[in-house]
Amino acid sequence: MIIVILLVRFVFSMISYGSGLPGGIFLPILTLGALSGALMAHIFVYLHLMSANYALNFIVIGMAGYFACIGKAPFTAIILIFEMVGSVTHILPLALVSLVAYLVVDLLNGAPIYESLLERLLKRKPAHLAMSSMITMEVTVLAGGMLEDQQIRDLQMESNSLITLVRRSENVLIPKGDLVLRAGDIIYIR
Known part of the structure; x- marks a missing residue:
């Protein structure tokens, strides 16, 4: 069921992002991260590699990793998720996962989502609007x-x-x- 929800959420995020209509992307990023973490936790529990007690930790860490990857802002991800959770027990895993996610997307030459949105918005600006500036x-x-x-x-x-x-x-x-x-x-x- 988590795989289906993750795929549906991912497809709808692509449609929303690709349509060019204004809308939030912050909550979908956190949702996809939480679903990815939940999926990994369920896989580990199913394979008897981990106790089900740690599933919540994977959800929290998944949000930070996905946000750090998509936004290319690992420190923002660490602080944001730390504030949401309100517990210092997650700081080290949040930092480790966020920095690894950032390094992976940087090695793959990924662009931050907010810069991509800005570039697309500036490209769509009609020439006749130059007078309004x-x-x-x-x-x-x-x-x-x-x-x-x-x-x-x-x-x-x-x-x-x-x-x-x-x-x-x-x-x-x-x-x-x-x-x-x-x-x-x-x-x-x-």
Whole structure:
């Protein structure tokens, strides 16, 4: 039964991850790790290599190993599972399994799941969204400053800059060329 649950969980995780839809991957990683540990524990118990009393330890250690492998973050896995379990009896096995899992995935040139997700997200970003990455600056007109009592048309600005609006106390003003800036005005430049 554990094999079936593990395979179904793995297939659904692949479908979820491959679909590109936003969603959590943290809980599926821990679930697959726990199921892998439970499967190994049942195999060892079935072969009479281990007492059934240690099955829970395999589940806990399986979560840490799988997380360290998929996330390539062994120390995060150790601390995370240690906090979840709340017992120091698992620290040494957690550390050993997490570091071995990290070394194996590193030797096989595996990429961390979160970096892979970020790269895929950045590749899917449409080119027309480049305009949305422009920065809007807020500039406050200071009393006695260079901008006070200047008309917008007289401001020396970069050629690709645009004043989008001017806020004067509670009022929002349209930035026309003949608008005279006063102390306390906030200019929004894009």
